[in-house]
Structure formats: structure tokens, C-alpha cells
Amino acid sequence: MADRPHSRAWYARLAHELGGYCHPWARVLDGPDPELTFDALLAERLQPETHVLEAGCGHGPDALRFGGQCARWAAYDWLPELLDLARANAPHAEFSLWDGKGEIPSELLGPFDLIVSRRGPTSVIDHLNVVSAPDARFLYVGPRLDVPRVPERLAAVGWAVLSEWRVSVRAWSPSWDDWQTRCEFMGETANREDWDAHVGARGRAYQEERYVVLAGRD
Template sequence: MTHPPHSREWYARLARELGGYCHPWTRVLDGPDPELTFDALLLEHLRPDTRVLEAGCGHGPDAARFGPACGRWVAYDWVPELLAQARVNAPQAEFHLWDGRGQVPPELRGPFDLIVSRRGPTSVIRHLPAIAAPDARFLYVGPRLDVPQVPERLSAVGWAILGEWRASVRAWAPTWADWQTRGDFMGEPATREDWTAHAGPRGRPYREERYVVLAGRG
């Protein structure tokens, strides 16, 4: 039985089969990775004493890559299999099981100077007043050019958008299986008719899109 995309069981299968939370399709980009803006902003806000909370950490790639540059890196996810991998990949960080609902667990209350979410749950936004230090920043990257719930939720908790960036790069799904897998992942079911009409020698072209937001208290 196939589990619905983005269900807990589906993420657990990614952890087992791909070794973490990774795009389960092959893609080829015609330009720079559209998430480089997020990476640059994250590095810009890290100091030796920065306290970071990461929402939806997956298997811990950001904790492993950026954690050593800050004072404390704390992260949570709702998939135990991914957290187990994260603890191996980034042993210097702290990882906790949480789905972002209800009250914030004591170990995640901070305060934190930087709260980050790379395609992770936007539900962390409603908790910003409880976990953020006075001059904290929130950094987010989402998988489309617009993620309306981000500015809406920031406004609801009294946080202001300090910067917005949108990046779009042409990409290719080399095979029908890759295109079908991407469609399932993005909630855009693929059809054979579409593949036949638009695919060429390199596969099916599409756009890899990212929406990046940097926010602070209003």
C-alpha cells in the first residue's frame, strides 16, 4: 500500500529508502540552485553566540552544515526515523520530537535568536512570540513563488517582513517516472498526455521555484 505524500509514513519511507528527507526524483537545473539565497541569509545571521531553532529539520543537513558556526542549534521534527538520522549526522545539535501543535515543549522555548524553516512547517510562526528573543529573526524558504500563509501568519503574531526574495530556475525531470514522482510530491498529479506533449530529449522542463522570507518583530 502506498502512503499519501507528506504523511508520517511517507516521510519514514524516504528516510529508509533515500537516507533522509530528499527530493525523490532526479532533476537537472539550468542555473544556480534557487535556495542559495536562503543559505546566504542564514550564514549572514550566524554568530558564535547565536541560538538557532530549526523547524522541520528532517535528517539534519542544515544542523550538520551550519550548526558548528553558532552557539546552539536546536531542532525538531515529527518523524522519528528522520530524527534518528539527524542525531547521527549532526551530533553537536539538539533534536526533539514535536509536530508543532499545541504548547511548545519546554526544551524548545529558547529564547532563540534565529528561527529557520527550510520548506518546513509554517506552524512554527504562531509560536514565535513564545520562543523568540527580543531581536530575533525568522528565516523561511518555501517550494513555490508565493506561500500566502507565511505573510498571513507573520502578520497575525505581529511580525514584519524585512525582506522577500523569489527565485525561479528552469529544471528538467529526465524520465516519466521522475515527472510522476515530482507531481505526487508537489500535489500536482502528472499525466501521460502532459508528458507526451512537453517532454523532449532532456525530459520534461519545469520551474524550480523558491520563496524566501526574512522577518522580525513588528
């Protein structure tokens, strides 16, 4: 029986087979990658003295890419297999095993100037007031135009949405196998009849979407 998508066993298999939490399907975009908004906002907030906490770090690609631009990059994930990869990929960063629930590990108490989550857990919102410095910012990108309850959860802990971006770019999935893989990652059902009805010379068109939010204390 195949592992249930986004289960612990499923993530562990990705770590073993793909070397991390990667999106292993081919795609062609008709415009800029919508996740570049998150990249730009993150990069411009990094200073030599910045302390960053990353929620849901996966195999450490952001720690590798951005961690050398700040004073401290600490991160956590819930899967030991991914953390082993992250420590190998970004040895300059700090990694902790945590699922974002219950007591916060002492090494993650901060305070942090910037808390980030790239398509990772939104549960970190519940802990923002504990881990953040007074003027901290929270930066999140989600895989759909609307991520349920993010603004509401921020308001519940006294944080305000300073800016929001909803970016949608037409994309093409070139093969049935790629479409199946994408749907699995997105929690959607891949229907062969629907594929056959909509596939064209470039493959199956869909919208690549991102919701980006920047928040601070209200």
C-alpha cells in the first residue's frame, strides 16, 4: 500500500528517495515563479545582526541559501530523516527536532528578529510571542491563494498583517505522470478522464499559486 501523502512515512520516503522535501514534477511557467516574492522579501530583511527562526525547514535549502547572510539561522522540523539532510546541507545553521506543538525546545526560544515558513507549518503562529523580539516580523508563503485562518490566527496572538500578496501564474504539466505527482503533493485527485479532456500540445494547464504574508506585532 502506498504511503498516505504528507504522512510521516511519506516524508521519510521522500527524504530517502529524493534527498529532501522536493517537488519532483516537471512544469513550465508562463511567467515568473510566484515564490520569488517570498525570496525577495526574505533576502531584503537579512542583515549581519539578524536572528532567524525557520519553521518546517525540510532538508535545509533555505538555511543553505540564506543562512550565511545573518547572525543566526535556527530551524526545526518534525522528521529526523529531513533534519539529518539539513545538517549535512547547511552545517552553519542550527537544527532542532520539533513538531510545533507543546513546549518549545530551549534552543528555539530566541529572541528572533525574523520568523519564516516556506509552505511549512502555520502552527508557529501560536508561538510567535514567545520566540520573537519586540520588532520581529513573520514571513510566510503558502501553496494556494488563500491559506485557511492565517490572518485570523495572527490576530488571535496580537499580530497584524502588514502586507499580503496573492500571486497566480499559468503553468503547464507536460505529462500524466507529472500531473499525478503534482496532485499528490497538493492533496488533489488526479483524474485520467479530466486529463485527457484538457491536455494539449504543452500538456495540462493549471495555475501555480502562492499566498505571501508579512506580519508584525499589532
